Amino acid sequence: MANWVAHSLIDGIRSEPGPATARLPAGVSPGRPTSQRLSEQAATRMAALCPTAAIAARRDAVEVDFARCVHCQRCRQPSGALAWQDDAQWGMWHDAESHPLPRCFRHSVNVRYLDAGACGACMGEVRLLDAPPYNLHRYGIFITATPRDADVLLVAGPVTEAMRLPLRKAYEAMPEPKRVVAMGVCAINGGVFGQSFASLGGVKEVLPVDLIIPGCPPPPLAIVHGLLRVAGQLQPEVGSAARKP
Ligand code: SF4
Ligand code: SF4
Incomplete structure (x- = not known):
């Protein structure tokens, strides 16, 4: 602990901000896929890509059931089509x-x-x-x-x-x-x-x-x-x- 305090004072390293912070420093959260508007074709492709059926295709959107997501990252941009939200408000x-x-x-x-x-x-x-x-x-x-x-x-x-x-x-x-x-x-x-x-x-x-x-x-x-x-x-x-x- 003493080492950590000395390290913090010298390098300015502190505890991470609370999870309610909208923008977190890089690397603190892997992010999460969220429901969003998408063309029918892209939505169908995303749904087929997901190994856990966490993504459901709608006519002009995808709905993501985050409680089923295993973070395989297949749907994430740039290789996938979904933009991810980089927060930690998952509870x-x-x-x-x-x-x-x-x-x-x-x-x-x-x-x-x-x-x-x-x-x-x-x-x-x-x-x-x-x-x-x-x-x-x-x-x-x-x-x-x-x-x-x-x-x-x-x-x-x-x-x-x-x-x-x-x-x-x-x-x-x-x-x-x-x-x-x-x-x-x-x-x-x-x-x-x-x-x-x-x-x-x-x-x-x-x-x-x-x-x-x-x-x-x-x-x-x-x-x-x-x-x-x-x-x-x-x-x-x-x-x-x-x-x-
Ligand atoms: S990260 Fe993987 S499991 Fe999660 S929604 Fe995307 S494709 Fe599905
Ligand atoms: S990290 Fe392991 S125990 Fe936790 S949800 Fe994933 S597979 Fe299950």
Whole structure:
């Protein structure tokens, strides 16, 4: 840590700005494809290019379901036809019943993360949250080692059959009120693993999911965005069906 402070003072390196910043420095977020107007021919070509059916062709546009996108980059300009949005505001409520933690939790939230069969990349991004460039503590959000102290369960991976029971037990050990965040397309819908004898196809098959953070994997700042949203620290709740606590 002392080295980091000295390095920062000498080189002027600081923590990244928050995820609500519209324009991020290069390399902080890989960006994301978004719905946009496109000729019918180009839209059909883009839809055929996408390996996960995240792109749907309309008559004069494409609709992108980002919760299915695995970031293969095939649709990205210049080789593809879609312009990407370089932000990190990826956290979305799962459905109309989802809502942020009560107000008293907004500046002290404990997060327990759980690997439910992830490939390793999602958990690698989570491990960076405490590093100085992202500095999760500055928001009053902390990683905890036990579900008994946790307000938020952050889950990555498609949920293997072997992880069904541990996931359920971790959730039941958490005190109320508690929230579940599915991080990465695998945790949202099974992703590239889909549903099989070994993969359940997402956290929603086992637990009530409150918030999703798409991406494969989502970068640290996108994870911070999702955690801020579930903690109720992002105002206004643009595009969400959040109930007031
Ligand atoms: S990046 Fe790949 S998976 Fe994502 S929308 Fe584009 S083509 Fe589909
Ligand atoms: S979402 Fe992507 S990075 Fe995360 S566990 Fe699945 S395959 Fe790995």
